[in-house]
Amino acid sequence: MIDLKELCFKTNDIARKVGIFIKEQQSKIKSDAIEVKGIHDFVTYVDKTAEEKIVAELKLILSDAGFIAEEGTETHRAERYNWIIDPLDGTTNYIHGLSPFAVSIxxxxxxEIVLGVIYEISHDECFYSWKGAPEAYLNGKTISVSKANSIDSSLIATGFPYSNYDQLKTFMASLEYFIINSHGVRRPGSAATDLAYVACGRFEAFYEYSLQAWDVAAGSFLVSQAGGKVCDFKGDKNFIFGREIIASNTMVHDEFKNVVIQHMIK
Known part of the structure; x- marks a missing residue:
């Protein structure tokens, strides 16, 4: 029987350790070290090396687990346990000297997701929880989603599409609605961090499409553990691998979900 609490704290240590490496390398990044994976989709030696470090450390604490990792430095998948890893979420921010950027595990x-850790490096904030924990945590303190009860009292987070523009028109219509009818819309540039911020009540809600499992696996778990709700654009549970997500506090969830569905499902 795996002790998920102990495993979570070991994972925290790994995320922080690798986060130090990522932060130290930021000033050393040169333009010729930046590779283009796709349209507006960048990767550096830091992403790849960070992932290699995370994978190596995780193998030591759970040797029979497989991996679903953004940079593909490890591709073995196991039947029962699989780590889902984004070694550096927010690479575009990172290479431009901006924040946030985060390790997500x-x-x-x-x-079922049973453990989630997001370490937002620039502010030294580690968000985490595990299955069976009574809540979610930030640097050792309990966090929870906000108590706002309507969109007009909410701050909304989203991410702009950078390669898949198929839903751009409907997305812009949804964005217009939230700009007019909420406290405002923010686009920090790291989906993992956006979800962590929903979990701790800084944002009331977040939605985005064209995401990958490593962008949302840890963060969606944290939102649920902190008392929020998560679904896809149809209101179902296919948000880890379904490439779309809605996450919000409990009280605004239905209103927020209905607006997103109204605009994004055509």
Missing amino acids: ALQEYN
Whole structure:
């Protein structure tokens, strides 16, 4: 029987350790060290090396687990346990000297996320929880989603599409609605951090499409553990691998979900 609490704290240590490496390398990044994976999609030696470090450390604490990792430095998948890793979420911010950028690590048991860690490096904030924990945490303190009860009292987070523009018109219509009808809309540039901020009540809600599992696995778990709700654009549970997500506090969730569905499902 795995002790998920102990495993979570070991994962925290790994995220922080690798985060130090990522931060130290930021001033050393040169333009010729930046690779283009796709349209507006960048990767550096830091992403790849950070992932290699995370994978190596995780193998030491759970040797029979597989990996779903953004940079593909480890591709073995296991039947029961799989780590879902984004070694550096917010690479575009990182290479431009901006924040936030984060390490995101989740553990999936069969089809269920059972552990989530997000370390936002620039502010030294580690968000984490595990299955069976009574809540979610930030640097050792309990966090929870906000108590706002309507969109007009909410601050909304989102991410702009950078390669898949198929839903751009409907997305812009949803953005217009939230700009007019909420406290405002923010686009920090790191989906993992956006979700962590929903979990701790800084944002009331977040939505985005064209995401990957490593962008949302840890953060969606943290939102749920902190008392929030998560779904896809149809209101269902296919948000880890379904490439779209809605996450919000409990009280505004239905209103927020309905607006996103109204605009994004055509």
